[in-house]
Amino acid sequence: MSDRQPQDPVIALEGLTVAFPRYGGEPVRVLKGIDLALAPGEVVGVVGESGSGKTMLARAIMRLVPRPGRIEAGRISFDGRDMGQLDGEALRRLRGRDIAMIIANPRSELDPLETVGQQIGNVLRHHLTLDKPAIRARSLELLRQVSIPDPERRINAYPHELSGGMAQRVVMAIALACQPRFIISDDATSGLDVTVQAQVLELMRKLVVERGTSLLFITRDIGITAHFCDRVAVLFAGEIVEIGPRHAFFADPKHPYAILLLAAYAQNERLRRYWLGDTTAGAAEGPATTGCPFARRCVRAQDRCRTEHPRLEEMAPGHFARCHFPVER
Ligand code: SF4
Structure with missing residues (x-):
């Protein structure tokens, strides 16, 4: 008999790192040390701009990282089983069924x-x-x-x-x-008209409530996460920079990038385009190579931000942010 508890995570990522080789240089790490666990029946929203690593996260969990990329480090467990230990046939059975x-x-x-x-x-x-x-x-x-x-x-x-x-x-x-016990929705509702989108979301919710399915809801629409997800995670440059319960995240966001996303979505068309990946709107600079990846775009950046990479720290119960100078209300 299994000694697993009902609230044991269905899926757990520990230190998940995905890298692509680069000729004559260090590999490009598109996901860096992702830690994330979903409880049964939990909906976690993942938001982030184009290129932040959202789709790669989905593919890595499915163990479908496109070549020549590879999972360089970390572990993905489903129901307590290390997916890295499963052979091709066992993985195929898991995908589609569970x-x-x-x-x-x-x-x-x-x-x-x-x-x-x-x-x-x-x-x-x-x-x-x-x-x-x-x-x-x-x-x-x-x-x-x-x-x-x-x-x-x-x-x-x-x-x-x-x-x-x-x-x-x-x-x-x-x-x-x-x-299935776990579903990844990778921007699945984008491109649908508003009515159909609402129906599809309702279907997903029904599944979560009635069957206890866990859902990783990847989206560029931060507005949907406000009423659909239990927790919200913000991805930037392949890292989780903030994660917390939905209410805490929306009431008291801590990371400057999360605040930018919220501001962009809520009110400013230029910021909104920027958030949706239109680089002509002023988002062309890439992440810094040392220190905080957001430093070049952050209005709160200080010297420390450019030299020291911030760690994900708990700001309030269950609410984590990766910032040396988190925003205080
Ligand atoms: S660590 Fe510094 S640069 Fe990075 S988000 Fe925080 S304040 Fe901005």
């Missing part, structure tokens, strides 16, 4: 030559032992769960016959097929 990922471009996930029913059925056949009638019944049930209208007809549709919002729901149905 861990699923939903990405922003659903059409790239769907095979244009297979119907919706065939694609859901493939997953069910691969991971669960179900006969043909059971696969069809389960597929229809999944399509209903993700609010696909007229599922008996859509089950025979090809991806090109679906709208973007419907294709995203089919991808969700495939992701949910085996009732």
